Amino acid sequence: MLSEWIELSLEETRPAAHSGRLRGGSYRLHAPGILELTPTECRATARACVFSVGIHGNETAPIELLGSCLARIEAGLLPLGAPALIILGNLEAISRAERYVNTNLNRLFRRDLDETGMEPDRARQLMSAVDDFYARHAGRERLHYDLHTAIRDSRFPRFVVEPFAETITRPEQWRWLAEAGIQAVLHQHRHSWTFSHYSKHYHQAQAFTLELGRALPFGHNDLTALAPMTRLLKALLEGREPRGADPARMAFFRVAHELMRQSQDFHLCFPDDTPNFTEFAPGTRLAEDASAGPCIVQDEPLSVVFPNAAVELGARAVLLARPATPPG
Numbered sequence: 001m002l003s004e005w006i007e008l009s010l011e012e013t014r015p016a017a018h019s020g021r022l023r024g025g026s027y028r029l030h031a032p033g034i035l036e037l038t039p040t041e042c043r044a045t046a047r048a049c050v051f052s053v054g055i056h057g058n059e060t061a062p063i064e065l066l067g068s069c070l071a072r073i074e075a076g077l078l079p080l081g082a083p084a085l086i087i088l089g090n091l092e093a094i095s096r097a098e099r100y101v102n103t104n105l106n107r108l109f110r111r112d113l114d115e116t117g118m119e120p121d122r123a124r125q126l127m128s129a130v131d132d133f134y135a136r137h138a139g140r141e142r143l144h145y146d147l148h149t150a151i152r153d154s155r156f157p158r159f160v161v162e163p164f165a166e167t168i169t170r171p172e173q174w175r176w177l178a179e180a181g182i183q184a185v186l187h188q189h190r191h192s193w194t195f196s197h198y199s200k201h202y203h204q205a206q207a208f209t210l211e212l213g214r215a216l217p218f219g220h221n222d223l224t225a226l227a228p229m230t231r232l233l234k235a236l237l238e239g240r241e242p243r244g245a246d247p248a249r250m251a252f253f254r255v256a257h258e259l260m261r262q263s264q265d266f267h268l269c270f271p272d273d274t275p276n277f278t279e280f281a282p283g284t285r286l287a288e289d290a291s292a293g294p295c296i297v298q299d300e301p302l303s304v305v306f307p308n309a310a311v312e313l314g315a316r317a318v319l320l321a322r323p324a325t326p327p328g
């Protein structure tokens with residue numbers, strides 16, 4: 001059942017059973033693409049884990065990666081030892097192999113959301129699933145990894161975005177992420193209303209957006225580069241304390257500016273295939289916006305992350321980052 005859950009969710013086939021037993025626990029389907037795993041016995045070290053994939057429909061590697069973990073649980077090869085909420089985000093966009101259908105789901109995770117439409121409705125459903133899950137596991141440390149892949153190449157192919165919120169990221173997170181093959185960390189400088197930000201801001205979860213290479217169609221992903229990340233997810237599902245490594249092996253950056261697209265007549269002044277974290281020297285013209293004017297690098301170099309001139313009006317077109325000191 002678990003190994004077929006992803007396909008069934010995308011086909012909108014109603015599964016035969018909404019709940020059932022697994023070796024070492026049970027599962028429950030709360031809604032399409034929302035699956036909860038409950039161990040018979042929780043290990044003392046277990047976190048209440050939320051793992052989300054497919055928040056953007058064309059980002060398939062994380063879906064394959066999580067699918068392989070579910071298949072191992074079902075086969076009895078991965079003993080469940082932690083409560084986990086597994087989320088397939090934008091089902092319609094995944095079926096269409098597109099980033100989103102009407103609007104970017106990963107900008108809608110706020111409790112005062114008043115927009116209508118498929119993605120806003122899905123954001124509300126996912127927020128309420130997360131609220132209920134963490135409430136059921138009150139007293140246990142909360143964790144949310146929202147797994148993505150990026151549109152373009154990157155100087156650091158695997159990196160995380162640390163959402164901005166008051167909750168401090170615990171030192172073991174940096175150690176686990178380093179051991180899991182994450183090469184860089186980008187600290188957000190302000191609230192961003194992404195899914196990982198939601199869990200951190202409203203639930204004090206240890207939460208990140210993980211970028212795990214480039215977005216490719218199903219069947220084209222090389223999951224070997226993600227083997228260390230798979231080990232981290234498996235350890236968390238087993239409720240074991242994951243292995244760690246020295247965080248100094250990762251590069252740390254902080255967002256200095258977020259450039260928003262303000263007019264139809266907007267373009268970036270560097271090639272579309274410029275890799276994430278490419279650094280530009282002072283004086284470089286980065287963007288032109290008919291209403292906001294030019295964006296020029298001032299006194300210190302800036303690195304571009306997630307550049308995308310084709311975003312919706314008012315949305316983030318690029319993050320501009322500077323090196324940051326590693327957490328002590």
Ligand SMILES: O=C(O)CCC(=O)N[C@@H](CCC(=O)O)C(=O)O
Binds near residue numbers: 196
């Ligand atoms: O490659 C890109 O340009 C976008 C990749 C992506 O979907 N990134 C996430 C980051 C979320 C965050 O800032 O935490 C997004 O844009 O939603």
Ligand SMILES: [Zn+2]
Binds near residue numbers: 056149
């Ligand atoms: Zn994404």
